[in-house]
Amino acid sequence: MKIQLMVIFGGKSVEHEISIISALQAIRHINKDMYDVIPVYITKDRDMYTGKDITSIEEYQNLPALLKKSSKVVFAKDGDRVYLTDHPSVRKFKKMKLPVDLAFPIVHGSNVEDGTLQGFLKTYGIPFIGCDVVSSAVGMDKHVMKTVLKDYNIPVLDCAIFSKYDYEADSDAVARAVEEKYAFPVIVKPATLGSSIGISKASDHEELEEALSTAFSFATKVLIEPAVTALREINCSVVGDIEEAEASECEEPLNATTILSYEDKYIGNSSKNADSQGMASLARQIPANITPEMRKEVRELAVKTFKALGCNGVVRIDFLYDTAADKIYVNEINTIPGSLSFYLWEPLGIPYEKLIDRLVELCLKREREEKNLLSSFDTNVLSLCSNNALGGAKGSKGKLKV
Numbered sequence: 001m002k003i004q005l006m007v008i009f010g011g012k013s014v015e016h017e018i019s020i021i022s023a024l025q026a027i028r029h030i031n032k033d034m035y036d037v038i039p040v041y042i043t044k045d046r047d048m049y050t051g052k053d054i055t056s057i058e059e060y061q062n063l064p065a066l067l068k069k070s071s072k073v074v075f076a077k078d079g080d081r082v083y084l085t086d087h088p089s090v091r092k093f094k095k096m097k098l099p100v101d102l103a104f105p106i107v108h109g110s111n112v113e114d115g116t117l118q119g120f121l122k123t124y125g126i127p128f129i130g131c132d133v134v135s136s137a138v139g140m141d142k143h144v145m146k147t148v149l150k151d152y153n154i155p156v157l158d159c160a161i162f163s164k165y166d167y168e169a170d171s172d173a174v175a176r177a178v179e180e181k182y183a184f185p186v187i188v189k190p191a192t193l194g195s196s197i198g199i200s201k202a203s204d205h206e207e208l209e210e211a212l213s214t215a216f217s218f219a220t221k222v223l224i225e226p227a228v229t230a231l232r233e234i235n236c237s238v239v240g241d242i243e244e245a246e247a248s249e250c251e252e253p254l255n256a257t258t259i260l261s262y263e264d265k266y267i268g269n270s271s272k273n274a275d276s277q278g279m280a281s282l283a284r285q286i287p288a289n290i291t292p293e294m295r296k297e298v299r300e301l302a303v304k305t306f307k308a309l310g311c312n313g314v315v316r317i318d319f320l321y322d323t324a325a326d327k328i329y330v331n332e333i334n335t336i337p338g339s340l341s342f343y344l345w346e347p348l349g350i351p352y353e354k355l356i357d358r359l360v361e362l363c364l365k366r367e368r369e370e371k372n373l374l375s376s377f378d379t380n381v382l383s384l385c386s387n388n389a390l391g392g393a394k395g396s397k398g399k400l401k402v
Helices: 016-029 057-068 116-124 133-140 142-151 164-169 171-181 205-216 262-266 292-308 338-344 352-371
Strands: 003-010 035-042 048-050 071-078 081-086 097-100 102-105 160-163 186-190 200-202 221-226 231-240 245-253 313-322 327-334
Touching: 003 016, 003 097, 016 035, 016 057, 016 338, 016 352, 071 097, 102 116, 102 352, 116 133, 133 142, 142 221, 142 292, 142 327, 160 164, 160 171, 164 171, 164 205, 164 221, 171 205, 186 205, 200 205, 205 221, 231 292, 231 338, 231 352, 245 292, 245 338, 292 313, 292 327, 313 338, 313 352, 338 352
Parallel strands: 003 035, 003 102
Antiparallel strands: 035 048, 048 071, 071 081, 081 097, 160 221, 186 200, 186 221, 231 245, 231 313, 313 327
């Protein structure tokens, strides 16, 4: 019997379109002899749709037409099974009933990759591929991630963090605090976004003010760190769980002496049409032109980072190599990387189809382990409670008595 695999993508995120590309790439490589794929597209308005045209990337060029011929759906639980069924607003309500065995979130950015979608799936009891709620949230918040990695003695750049309340109260004071802490140039970035969105390099006071304004337009928390001027970027993927994980081949983006922009990553090296290959189209060198010793160090740091953050599934970890100081720093982790980083596994003899099989195995393993954990215990607390103790009809202010 085939596994009913729901691939869920899109969502209210600035990386919405990249999620579509990554998901449809993956669907093409899923072994259809083993899995029945149920594609579920989440609109930017957070509505869910499924249908045969959802997997055709050309259809997204006319989104209203695509949604009109697709089925708007919701989750429904019946016994131990979760189903996709028609949205109550649809006339044919309850006509559809698609069982879901596993969920495969292929989403990028805040509101989806940051643990939000994972928590939603977990509430329904749907086993899902990839990082859990905590590791997803920590991985999305660059400041929290740095704090955790410091506890594991994993090298990260120092940083300063400011909230929108700091900035709105006195933007000049925020700029002064940055200048007192760091010499120019500095990197200013939203603390909870990916794909280089909202990231700027500031080389003087005027550029710093502009960079802060840009970053705060995307997030309520902004992170500033010293810029590595003699920079090379090295990336490495990891697959596994906290028990056992392995690192992929290393890559080096070819224009990473400066900050890779959103356009660099997803548009500049593609044909700019609906057939974009997402992160797979980025100009890169695989394997990276680094020494065997550095390759070993990067891959070991990648696995150590993966386990420190409690990750599961496939991730990509981006490193900054300061060539002047000969030091490597963890820059960020992508808990659901663009294109699932399949191109970093192919050089090691792991094709995309096998990578997906491995992710399913890890999901099922975690599900088996979690079923063995206690989630309740016998208690008679409720039998000893009364309405009056809760402040019932008579407005009792008494404390709960048990």
